[in-house]
Amino acid sequence: MLSQMVAERELRLDDKITGLVAVDRMSRIVWSGEFAATYGDGKIGRFVANSDKDVIGFFYPVLEDGTVTVLTNVHLANPSL
Numbered sequence: 001m002l003s004q005m006v007a008e009r010e011l012r013l014d015d016k017i018t019g020l021v022a023v024d025r026m027s028r029i030v031w032s033g034e035f036a037a038t039y040g041d042g043k044i045g046r047f048v049a050n051s052d053k054d055v056i057g058f059f060y061p062v063l064e065d066g067t068v069t070v071l072t073n074v075h076l077a078n079p080s081l
Helices: 043-049
Strands: 016-024 029-038 056-063
Touching: 016 043, 029 043, 043 056
Parallel strands: none
Antiparallel strands: 016 029, 016 056
């Protein structure tokens, strides 16, 4: 089954993340759950750095107000964030 995630905007520094969705390269949701972090504190960067980049195509952080954001290649290239 294919599903589609649609982001409302790109993730920004100091965004409060309350959930995270990982989507594979075939647009299937492979993981989703609660995720407590502030973009810039390093938690999301460590999580992404330890993920299987051959499988995961995109990460969609969900903010405390329900906004769905997306991690771009720029974000993914900087694991310190």
